[in-house]
Amino acid sequence: MKGMDRRDFVKATGVAGAAGLAGCIGGDDVGDDGPTVGIIEDRSGNFGLVGTPKWASTRLAIEEINEDGGILGEEIDIFDPDPQSDNTRYQELVEQAIQEYDVDALWAGYSSATREAIRPIINRNDQLYFYTTQYEGGVCDQSIFAVGATARQQLGVVIPYMIDEYGPDAYTIYADYNFGQLSEEWTRIILDENGGNLLGEEAIPLEETDFGSTINRIQEEDPDFIVSMLVGAEHEAFYDQRLSAGITDIPIATSTNMAQGYGHRRLEAPSMENVHCGVNYVEEVDTPASNEYVDAMYDRFDDLEYVNQEGQNNYFSVYMWKEAVEEAGTFDEDAVKEVLQEGMEVDAPEGTIELNGATHHMTHNMRIMRADENHEIDFPGEPEIIEPTFLEEDIGCNLPENPEERQYEPFGPDSPYEDPFPDV
């Protein structure tokens, strides 16, 4: 790719001696002395709240590795600018990470909008990239390792529980953009698979803070539980209004709230009472591995507010990458990717999980995180390993064989699913 650019450049300048000058194009080699990773995670702007633990976890993992002697005897350099929740800035910084710092692996981006903004750059450069946010699922892309839990994994643990516990009738509210819409489609599928029923749904604009009529509509349908894929600080207003409208007795299943933005810590109780989130990890998970990790985080970062689900995903994926590099015996991205694509077992703070080489997704130890009236967290039931089945079984995504760069949707043309509730 770099060679290509140089050819473009020669053509453009038309300078006969430019070939000689090409040696002077030194920008690409800056910081190329040792292995470098890029950590491009939001620490300010809209996603600063949820991005900061991601940044901190990645840093912590790299620092631990360096203290331990590095990888293949080499210390790892870090390039960690602040993209400020701005997608154009992400594009610039990802280019910079790849071209100027020649990063060997990249952790970048909270929202799926950011992922889509940088995906062309990642693909063009065949950059090894870990996208760690829990997301709607379906990205089958040879350069991306989407190691966060997918909607199918999260909803797949929480919705069956809700149906068993509270009854079959659900009402869905979701953020009106790609993540929310696709998650809503998964909700339909999972409800249907588990004998549930969809009474109604509503898409909520991203900037909305007024949920009065939404709550009225929910009351009108009188569901057994609500499925919420609300996103961001604005939508958190729903939980307060739910409390002051007095409907905390209608339990909520969610794939988003609490596990990322730790609403149970930031909102005054009991607005999150009776909220159930399908998670693979949060800092309340009480296992030795988890506690060790959480302690290390707070030791290293004094003013850290929470260790969220995504932070853990960054943390274990750094170690996963380390193992792959060591097995490959080189930092060469293609070689490392080849190792990763053979699949790998990882001991993460959430427990032992597995990378699926064919789809670049992970199995996860899925739990139900529940808040009580004091916002104390418990995890009813046993952690359940859920595999990322959609791409492998339903779509047949097999990246080592067929290196694609696509995102599949549950009701898209290549998917076997049909909308079980076409009238709602």
Added chain:
Amino acid sequence: MTATEGDTENPRVAASDRTGVRSPDILATDGLTKKFGGITAINNVDFSVEEGELRCLIGPNGAGKSTLFKLLTGQHTPTSGHVYYDGEDITDLEPHERIDRGMSMKFQAPSVFESLSVRENMRTAAQRVIDGNLDPYVDEKLNEFELADSADMTASDLSHGQTQILEIAMALSLDPKMLLLDEPVAGMSVEESEEVAEMLNELHEETDKTFIVIEHDIDFVDMISDQVTVLSQGEIFRQGTIEEIRNDAEVREIYLGGE
């Protein structure tokens, strides 16, 4: 109202009589009224000026003189009534369309392009009437108005009197048929006022241009005009020669009462 009835032709006739002999009135208003909020600034005014006339418009503060001007130039839209110019109903025309028909105006507060040079100010006016190279025309005008020495000064650095003259010069550069001057000598020295009066008289005699001048200073009015309209409380109060107006007890009263 009675004062104007005798000498005003019905403007409607003038407007409809396009094919006939042109009315001597270049400008006429018919029942012109303007209200701002609760205040009636101009009340049912029938005002007319003959072509080639030099008319002075006087009246105490708040009599509505400047408002009347703005209604004539289209900067204000009348609440009711009509304005006729050269036999045409121009009530609904935009200001620039009225200027195109040969009006021109000097504002009450000196109004030039302050951050531009004097020459640029003149060019901006001159390019309205001159195609091609502006410089000969601009130089001529600068000389005519004795602004040549300050041509490269920024307009905001001019003295008050010079600023007034620059604005008059710009207004005249358009070669208008009718020029509206709102207090052209306000803030000028006596000498400067006399120069302006002389210039106006010359122009009045040598050209067929029509002038309407709002003026406060009755001595200046004396220097330039013998036809005077007195405006009071938004209505036409008197109209006549300067002598008649000077000797009118009621006019004195409104002036004393008004100020």
Added chain:
Amino acid sequence: MTEAVEKLRSAFSALNGPNTYGNGRAFWTAFAVGLVAVFAYPMFVGSYSAGQATLYLLYGFLGLSLCFIWGYCGVLSFGQVAFFGVAGYAFGVVTLNFGAEATVPAALAGVVIATVVAAALGYFMFYGGVRDVYVAIVTLAFTLVMYTFMAQTAGREWAIGDARLGGFNGMPGIPNITLGGTSFSGATFYYLVAVLLLVTYLGLRVLVNSRYGRVMVAVREDEDRAEMLGYNVKLVKFVVFTFGGTLAGFSGVLYASWGNFIDPSVFALSFAALPIVWVSVGGRESLIGAVAATFGVQRLDQELAATGSEWALVIIGALLLFVIMFMPKGAVPYLDRYAKAGLGWLREKRGAGSDREVKAVDSD
């Protein structure tokens, strides 16, 4: 032969006038040096850095568009990014439907749609009697409306042909501008944008120093006076605003092609404020100031972000506040004054050259 020289001379003189800073030999010498630097830049920093710099260059059109309408005609638009965004989306929609071969007609379509939207909004405002600071409010409201609307177009129903608007996730996969089989990216795109920007800059110089430029400046200085000189102020503002939309639209097309992506953040308040920042910092009555400040501010912003410092945004804000407080007319007029004083001093010292020449060097 002499005729050609004469033609060249008159073409050059059309570039200069009282409405631009920098008209003399000193300015043009510095300009030539700067130009050489701009064109040599990719040879020293490499294709990647050139690609980065392309972003700042293409923002230059956006900066120029606001400088043109605000600095020269006194119309403060808070909505230049709306035209920028509309054009970018239009470019995306056309190219995603018709492929990379269609980038030229797509670019045209983008610019035309931005122009039409600007014309419609301009007509609403200027013929509706909206003036002064209300123009800023109305254009800002329009931009925020576009933001909210585009952010919620994620559903499958929001598609034009094969192109899904994509809501908050935006529209990925927009191809590079392709001309005669050459796909412009990296250094080639840099040169394309640099040449276009140069041409646009020179064209705008001619325009603002022309008769029409004089009318624009008259409207900026005093609308009533300009109107009483017989200028159709509403029409002038409408035309200038519309053309500003064209320039902003052009910027948007280049942007979509640069990042192969566009999303609703182009309509966000934080982006909408940027052109105002650039133009204020550079000096709103200075075209070169707008371009230079666009480049400078964005570059600095990026450098600060790359440090990862939490103080980056505070520093940017403080810098802006400083400039707007202490150089109210912007950096270029400020520099111009000092350069002029410096040159005058130099000439005095050498005892050579008349005042007249100093004037020729540095305009009035």
Added chain:
Amino acid sequence: MDMTEVPAFVDIFSLVNLLLQFLDSFAFLVLAAVGLVVIFGMMGIINLAHGEFILVGAYSTTLAAVAGAPFVVAVVIGTLTTAVFGILLERSILKRFYDRPLDSMVATWAISLMMIQGTRIYFGNSITQASTPFGSINYGPYSYSAYRVALAGVSVAVLIGIYLVFTRTEFGLKARATIQDADTARAMGVNTERIYILTFGFGSALAGLTGALYAPTLSMSPEVGQNFLVEAFVAVVVGGSSVVMGTSLAGILLGAINAFFSNVYSTFWGRIALLAAAILAIRLMPYGITGVIENIRDRRRAGMSLRESLKIPAVTVLLGGGSND
């Protein structure tokens, strides 16, 4: 929403839903806008840091409430803190921009940038949120947050308060005189500098009050003030520069539109309708409702009958076009 299957009594409750939603929307629009409108209408400054003034109010209220202050006390603390903050900012920076309204936009934007990030540096990405006082209003199968409905009452009280301040107090009279013509006001012995300070402080206090009142209902992050900007600017565009009349009528009109579409269709359509109304308003009422009302009033005073005086503005509203003055 399928109305055919629900029993008839629900329709009455649906009307209550609609009414409460309207009150909620009205309150949000009015409170989002008042601080902005006072500073803009009285001083001609578009305060792009309006959201961050709200942030100051919201944060100080939340900190006070979480520290144990009763909610009403916390609201007063939040409002006063913002007023003091606004006055300090006015004295140190904004007073330099009074004759440069356009530059003041750049300055306030820079201030906004620094304040958001400064808040993040100092307080972190969020602070603990206070919870909403009062409970719910219950009717039939429905309920509504009593607090949000109560805010409608507060917003009306705020509007009345502003009206009284500007018409019945010496400060108000002086302020209006200063805004009309600062030179004359000065000549008449008004300390205009003081008036500017107080007006700015008053506008800041209103923004602070908004932040204080909504503090328990929103997530306390450094961007909390940004939630109000769209509504605030839309209300200014639709209302025009008149503080009390424009803002209240804009609140009623936009609140009704938003409530109707949110309630009958969905939140999404509520928002789209709100924005569409704003766009239409730009076309139809370039000076907002204030402009239309003044136009009608002028015509009434010009001696037309009510019917007649409404006729022309109606035409103007439908076909556009405005007067030059």
